[in-house]
Amino acid sequence: MRVYLDNAATTPIDPEVLKEMYTVMENCYGNPSSIHGHGRQARSLVEKARKTIANLLHTSPAEIFFTSGGTEADNTAIRCGIVDNNVKHAISSRLEHHAVIHTLESMEKAGTIKLSLVNTDSKGNIDYSHLEELLKNNERSFVSLMHANNELGTISDMERIGELSEHYHAIYHADTVQTMGHYRHDLSKLKTHFMVCAAHKLHGPKGIGFLHVNHRIKIKPFIYGGAQERNMRGGTENVYGIVGLAKALEIAYAEMEQHHSHIQSLKTYMIEQLRAQVPGVDFNGETAPDKSLYTVLNVSFPCSDMADMLLFNLDIAGISASGGSACSSGTDIGSHVLNAIGGDPSRPSVRFSFSKYNTKEEVDYTVAKLRELCMAYA
Numbered sequence: 001m002r003v004y005l006d007n008a009a010t011t012p013i014d015p016e017v018l019k020e021m022y023t024v025m026e027n028c029y030g031n032p033s034s035i036h037g038h039g040r041q042a043r044s045l046v047e048k049a050r051k052t053i054a055n056l057l058h059t060s061p062a063e064i065f066f067t068s069g070g071t072e073a074d075n076t077a078i079r080c081g082i083v084d085n086n087v088k089h090a091i092s093s094r095l096e097h098h099a100v101i102h103t104l105e106s107m108e109k110a111g112t113i114k115l116s117l118v119n120t121d122s123k124g125n126i127d128y129s130h131l132e133e134l135l136k137n138n139e140r141s142f143v144s145l146m147h148a149n150n151e152l153g154t155i156s157d158m159e160r161i162g163e164l165s166e167h168y169h170a171i172y173h174a175d176t177v178q179t180m181g182h183y184r185h186d187l188s189k190l191k192t193h194f195m196v197c198a199a200h201k202l203h204g205p206k207g208i209g210f211l212h213v214n215h216r217i218k219i220k221p222f223i224y225g226g227a228q229e230r231n232m233r234g235g236t237e238n239v240y241g242i243v244g245l246a247k248a249l250e251i252a253y254a255e256m257e258q259h260h261s262h263i264q265s266l267k268t269y270m271i272e273q274l275r276a277q278v279p280g281v282d283f284n285g286e287t288a289p290d291k292s293l294y295t296v297l298n299v300s301f302p303c304s305d306m307a308d309m310l311l312f313n314l315d316i317a318g319i320s321a322s323g324g325s326a327c328s329s330g331t332d333i334g335s336h337v338l339n340a341i342g343g344d345p346s347r348p349s350v351r352f353s354f355s356k357y358n359t360k361e362e363v364d365y366t367v368a369k370l371r372e373l374c375m376a377y378a
Contacts, residue, residue, distance in 0.1 A: 005366065006321055050246075090115050118131045125156075128160060153295070181197070269363055297353070
């Protein structure tokens with residue numbers, strides 16, 4: 001059996017998305033910036049997709065800008081949001097994706113900003129009192145905090161962060177790469193200035209995403225070279241990728257409750273089976289359904305002697321998952337997220353992440369293999 005449990009890294013493309021993209025690739029090859037019929041046809045598809053996304057998120061199409069993915073969207077929000085609004089102080093956490101934390105660290109190193117890191121607990125939860133303290137005791141800030149941690153699954157309270165940011169006149173960038181298409185975001189109510197999406201996290205194609213820029217904030221382009229995206233991003237639009245992204249988000253919203261229920265049941269079942277069959281197993285981050293992203297489960301194993309070989313042995317068994325060890329050895333510096341929450345470096349950790357295509361039988365197979373491996377190294 002081959003089992004794919006690395007959906008937080010990327011998801012399989014939905015067949016309906018592929019079908020939609022193939023039709024565009026085959027029949028619509030015009031440049032959206034060209035004024036002739038072929039170009040207008042391509043432009044029409046881009047704008048239709050933008051409108052579809054905006055309607056799903058309860059925002060204006062004018063606030064949606066297509067990018068090459070989540071990393072570009074994060075970089076645009078952070079660099080342009082800070083520089084173009086003359087912000088000198090940023091707040092983030094040690095748990096952020098490298099697209100966020102490395103960008104902020106590079107800006108601090110260049111002397112553009114002072115960076116403050118909000119405290120987090122051993123489960124990856126934000127200390128909101130400390131966040132307010134940082135907002136209160138510094139000049140206007142740029143707040144960059146993810147909605148759900150990509151390694152732990154722990155969820156932040158976007159509404160609370162938004163309220164605090166508004167109260168202290170801060171700019172709020174929410175990294176929603178892991179939750180876009182998995183939770184309903186109503187941008188008419190959320191007090192975010194920037195939100196991001198990567199299509200390949202929700203059964204869409206790689207290399208396409210979008211940045212939502214609230215009309216309350218003004219930024220200049222991050223990439224120059226043309227008037228595309230209403231003068232906000234130079235470069236010919238990835239037409240079939242944009243169409244695929246819109247279709248993937250449309251499907252995600254139409255089937256969200258069904259898939260949420262299915263995936264959460266798999267995650268809960270895997271937790272139960274691991275506890276029953278692998279003595280000493282533990283979990284990194286929150287696991288309660290109301291506090292944790294239902295697609296992610298980070299497991300800490302007691303079999304320390306097999307730490308360096310666990311993912312390799314899972315791969316041999318046909319199981320794809322991601323590492324998350326807090327240990328540092330050789331060129332493997334381990335997970336900065338697990339290090340930040342004080343993860344035990346003697347215990348190997350693996351992130352299993354689920355999608356609508358996973359089954360209970362795959363979970364049973366995976367747990368059985370994990371039990372075998374841990375018993376072999378006991």
